[in-house]
Amino acid sequence: IHSHTIMFLNFKSTEGHTMGLVYSALQKSFRAGDVKATSYWSEQLGVPYPNALRKRITQNSLEDACGLRLALTCLKSTNKSKPSFEELKPYVFALTNVKKTHSAAWLNRVAADHLFKGHPGNPKGSEVDQAAYTLKLHSNANESELRSLYGEELMRLYLYINRDPLVFMCSILISGRPELAANQSFALGSLPPPVPQQVLDHYHDKHTKLGKKMGRGYSHFLQNLILHNPVYTDSVEPYKEQAEYLYLNFKDSNGKECRVRHVLDLMKEKKTLVLQDSDSDVTHPKDTDVLHVNETTVGLGFKNATFICPVNMSMISNSVTCSGEMVVKKFCKLGENPEDLQYALHCAQFRSSLRGLYSLPTTVTTLEISGQIDYGSIAALGKGGEKWRRGVEAKIAKIVKKQGGKAETMLVDVFDNGVRLSDVTVGDSMYSHADFGFELVKVLIFRKMCGCSDTNAFNLMCRVAPGTVLQILSADENKASKEALLRSMGAGLETAQKIKYDYKLKCAEALVERTEEVDGFVKGMKRLWTERFKDLIGEGGRMDETHARFFREWNEGKDAAGVCMKWLGVKAWDIGKKRKVEVCRGESKKRTKT
Numbered sequence: 001i002h003s004h005t006i007m008f009l010n011f012k013s014t015e016g017h018t019m020g021l022v023y024s025a026l027q028k029s030f031r032a033g034d035v036k037a038t039s040y041w042s043e044q045l046g047v048p049y050p051n052a053l054r055k056r057i058t059q060n061s062l063e064d065a066c067g068l069r070l071a072l073t074c075l076k077s078t079n080k081s082k083p084s085f086e087e088l089k090p091y092v093f094a095l096t097n098v099k100k101t102h103s104a105a106w107l108n109r110v111a112a113d114h115l116f117k118g119h120p121g122n123p124k125g126s127e128v129d130q131a132a133y134t135l136k137l138h139s140n141a142n143e144s145e146l147r148s149l150y151g152e153e154l155m156r157l158y159l160y161i162n163r164d165p166l167v168f169m170c171s172i173l174i175s176g177r178p179e180l181a182a183n184q185s186f187a188l189g190s191l192p193p194p195v196p197q198q199v200l201d202h203y204h205d206k207h208t209k210l211g212k213k214m215g216r217g218y219s220h221f222l223q224n225l226i227l228h229n230p231v232y233t234d235s236v237e238p239y240k241e242q243a244e245y246l247y248l249n250f251k252d253s254n255g256k257e258c259r260v261r262h263v264l265d266l267m268k269e270k271k272t273l274v275l276q277d278s279d280s281d282v283t284h285p286k287d288t289d290v291l292h293v294n295e296t297t298v299g300l301g302f303k304n305a306t307f308i309c310p311v312n313m314s315m316i317s318n319s320v321t322c323s324g325e326m327v328v329k330k331f332c333k334l335g336e337n338p339e340d341l342q343y344a345l346h347c348a349q350f351r352s353s354l355r356g357l358y359s360l361p362t363t364v365t366t367l368e369i370s371g372q373i374d375y376g377s378i379a380a381l382g383k384g385g386e387k388w389r390r391g392v393e394a395k396i397a398k399i400v401k402k403q404g405g406k407a408e409t410m411l412v413d414v415f416d417n418g419v420r421l422s423d424v425t426v427g428d429s430m431y432s433h434a435d436f437g438f439e440l441v442k443v444l445i446f447r448k449m450c451g452c453s454d455t456n457a458f459n460l461m462c463r464v465a466p467g468t469v470l471q472i473l474s475a476d477e478n479k480a481s482k483e484a485l486l487r488s489m490g491a492g493l494e495t496a497q498k499i500k501y502d503y504k505l506k507c508a509e510a511l512v513e514r515t516e517e518v519d520g521f522v523k524g525m526k527r528l529w530t531e532r533f534k535d536l537i538g539e540g541g542r543m544d545e546t547h548a549r550f551f552r553e554w555n556e557g558k559d560a561a562g563v564c565m566k567w568l569g570v571k572a573w574d575i576g577k578k579r580k581v582e583v584c585r586g587e588s589k590k591r592t593k594t
Contacts, residue, residue, distance in 0.1 A: 008052075010209075013044040015196065018209065023056065025203045030060050033228035035096050039191040042092045046085035054083050055161055057091050062166040063105050064227065065098045066173055069184040072157055090188035098186050100227035104169040106239035111135050111169075112263040113246050123149060124535060126349055127238075130172045138165045139264045165260075173238070176353045176532055178524070183231055218247040218257050245314055284366040284406060285315040287334075287373055292327065299381035305334040305392045307378045311411055316365050333410040334367065334375070335395045340478055341408050346536040347450055347477040348412075353528055356521050357446060358439075358471040360413040369396065369405040415461050415473055422457035426502045430462055430470065437506030438514055439472045442521055444499075444507065445564060446474060449525060449550070451543050453480035457499050485546065504568055511564055518564065526551070 009020035017025075022044045029037035046053035057074050061067035074091040078084075111131030114121065121133030137145050147155045150168055158167045174180045202224040204211040211220075222244055230237075250258055252266060292310040300306040311330040333341075341364045348362035379392035399407050421440070424430050440460070447455045454476065461473040511518055529538070529547075538544070553566070 013048070015044060017044060017199070019045065019049075019052075020208045021199065021203060021210075024205060024208050024211075025197070025199065026056060027060050027064070028200070028203055028224075029197075030095050031064055031100060031225070031227050033096055033100075035093065036192055036195060037197050038092050038096045040194040040197045042089070042191070043085070043194040046088055046092075050083045050085050050088060053085065053088055053092075054078060057088065057095055058157065059161045059164060059166070061095055061098075062161075062164070062170050064100050064102055065095065066101050066104045066170045066180050066183065066231075067095065067098055067186065068154075068167070068170040068174060070094060070098065070186050071167075072153065073186075075157055075160060089191050093189040093191050094186040097189070097229075099183050099229050099231045101180070101183070101231040101237055102225065102227065102240070103173055103180070103231075103238045104166050106237060106243035107131050107169045107173060108135070108166060108260050109243040109246055110239045112260045113242075113250070115139075116263055116267055126345065127172055127176060131169055134168045134172070135165055135260075135264065138163065138168075139267070176349070176528075177238070178353065178355050179231055222247065242313070249314070284368050286370045287367040287407070288370045290315045290365075290367055291332065291373060293373055293378065296329075297378055297381065299378045299388065300331075301333070301379065301382070301388070301392075303391060304336050304395055305332070305375040305379065307332055307381075308414055309378075313363075313411075316363055316411070329414050331412040331414055333412075334407050335399055336408060336410065338408045341410050343479045343537065344410060344477045346533065347452070347474070350450065350528065350533045350537065351446065351474065353532070354446070354521075354525055356524070357442060358473050360415060360473065362413075363411045365409055365411065367407050367409045369400055369407055371400075415463065415475075418461040418463040418471075418473065420458055421460040421462055421472070421499075421503070424457075424462055424503075426500075430464060431502075431506070433464065433468075433470045435470045437503075437508070437510035438517070439470055440503060441507035441510050441518070441564060441568070443472050443474045444568075445522065446525065447477070448567070449529070449543065449547065450477070450537050451480045451485055451546065453478045453484055457503070482542065485542065507564075507568055511568070 009018065009023070011019045013019065013022055022041055026038065026041040026045060029041055042053055045056065054074060058071040061071040061074070070091070074088070078087050078091075107127060108131065111121070111128055112135060114128050114132040115135055119129075119132060121131070121136055122129040123133050124130075125133075134146070134149070137143075137149075143155070146158070146168070150158075150171060154167050154171060158164065161167070174184065202220075204214060204216070205221050205224065206212065206216045206218065207221075232238075247257065250263070252258055252262065256262075258266070290312050292312060294310065297307055297309040300308065308329060308331050310327050311332065312327050313330075314327075336344075345362055345364045348359055351357045351359035352361075375396050376389040376393040379388040380386055382388050384391075396407075399405065419430075430436065443460060444455065452474070459474070459476040461475050463471055465471050526547075534543075538547075550567075
């Protein structure tokens, strides 16, 4: 921290509070959604130092609401050289009342760890890859490249708030997450008259003078990071578990906790920041440090080492889990072609970003084969026995010989209590679920538009989650060849073995009865594809012909559901016949009961 900043934080407000305390109290009040408190604390800062208040509004908008639009509007719409407290008060009101999320700060910390572990990042990769690449540019003061990536408007905001990379973290998250894009609206309003407020104990955190004297660190800070009116009510905030773990456990050689800035400084001192785009000198974690093979391990595959076992996710820099635990049960696929794994990862990211499709946290990383894990024996635990053992042992030997023991590995949360679609029988509770056809047709459309190979009932997983919610998961997403894409062009939504006609009839019913919902789903998928995933999943224009044909037929007068009906290969007469049969069955059951 610059000396002049330290001096400013010791200045006193009209009520005798240090500016360091005022900063902390104001931010905690924003997080709490307490308009009376924000009215008082903003006056303590904004009357004598209105520009400092504007900086706090913009910075806190990014940190605690992913509020990029609010921050930009506050900066652009108030006096450029010297804003007044009066013109800032409506923005204090707005920030107090918007939905809150700390996800930009979580991503920032995880991206720093990604760099620290030697990954250079990628401007066209996953969220973590993009964030790491951005942090690398930020650390190296490469402002021309940042400007090229993010534009002049975001650069002005970045420079105004003392080069805080949270500006770019927000941009990355908003571009791929509908719930954060939808949270960009805000309402200006009037603050109540300021009334002196009590100084609460948790205001004295690690960033304040008294908090430092009290020995408070990230443990205290994280325990009191409570967001009123959160964006994420039913799920954990993105990257929260991993970031919290890093804040609490990553320390320098003196045992001191590290902020993102400190991590970047450490990398410069130790020259561990990777500036080139090659990972040839990157040190990867050993498989024994990540994979906790034990009696609960389940062997699943023979082509690659595919199994379920506990995984230590704290060793993986870009990991995401559903729970707060860092050792969790994961589906592991080791030895797949790196290009295929990246394709599967991008499909998983597309699914998780698309409203209405179920997805599980997915990570792709590189592990060093230590020779201490017997992958052949794990494979032999599966139904293929010794045959599977031989296949996996050959795969591992090839990795050691040709790839220097570096194995590309996919880690996915386990789909507990799920069954394959091929095991769902006509008439059972899952098949009879009101959403069965609708959920299935969405997954089929998604795989078709992404150009996945082997779309069949074996590669789709189903379960009824708590609350009787039906979930269908698209699994084993591999990239179809150009020849396969041409063969399946318009021929059906499945691309491998035929899916039972009864399943397709359920899909057709959903297309007829829920036309507007299908249209909305396809429109959302098209928007996300164009904005973010076209170059990741459809590189080289591989999907252009399929998409052009689909949307040409749509524009010729059919709605999305009509096009899907044609591609599904179901006749409208069969839908009516099926309903008639079901009615007859129902009447027959009533007569038998009587």
